[in-house]
Amino acid sequence: MTESIDTLLEGCRRGRPAAQRGLYERLGSQLMGVCLRYCPSREEAEDALQLTFVKIFTRLDQFRHQGPFEAWARRIAVTTSLNLWHQHQQRGLHLDADQAHDVPAPGGTPFDQLSAEDLIRQLNALPPGYRTVLNLYAIEGYSHAEIGELLGISEGTSKSQLSRARRLLEGRLHQQAHISHCHD
Incomplete structure (x- = not known):
């Protein structure tokens, strides 16, 4: 029980x-x-x-x-x-690639075509500040004001780092998709 x-x-x-x-x-x-x-x-x-x-x-x-x-x-x-x-x-x-199974898999996103290990590798390649803000905002659901308070940065810096993290990650994913497509 x-x-x-x-x-x-x-x-x-x-x-x-x-x-x-x-x-x-x-x-x-x-x-x-x-x-x-x-x-x-x-x-x-x-x-x-x-x-x-x-x-x-x-x-x-x-x-x-x-x-x-x-x-x-x-x-x-x-x-x-x-x-x-x-x-x-x-x-x-x-995160180590062998710990990828501990991270909840995102659903209905462009990440669906990546293995968990590939996704972890791409996230690990982000600068630590970007990665932390991305985790806090996209995974944990914190607001930019809360992230700023937690990390000791301004709300604007949090927004900027999230935007840069997304652009960087998107560019890398498109590049990886292009490379994978060329090898098929």
Whole structure:
């Protein structure tokens, strides 16, 4: 029998290990996917995931039920991962091609003709700032104002980086499609 999120949260508030384990099992893989998009390695994503759950368990009193708990937890995962990314910024931000299965596949887009590995490779080739803004906006659903606050940049810079990331990615995808078409 699967417990509801509210039941698990109540158990976590009371410090019950079984409820904490249940919440981890319920949200762990989803939040790991978030962490992988922002951390430069799987190991750091795992660290970010652990820190995320520590924050979730110690800040449950801050959850105000103003939306789904999962969205609140996801926001903690994003900010925790970004904080780790800032600490290791000189190494850049990337996903390994063998981690592509952890990233949700986009539907109904020009990316449909790419394998997950090709898509990850194209995303990894973007400059880190562009890639981060693209992830936050297109995947996480943050507004440009929120992205600016998270990254310490202006809203205009966020919009500009997203636009440049899209143009760069589109150009590379068209070039790859042209090369693939010429080899067929």
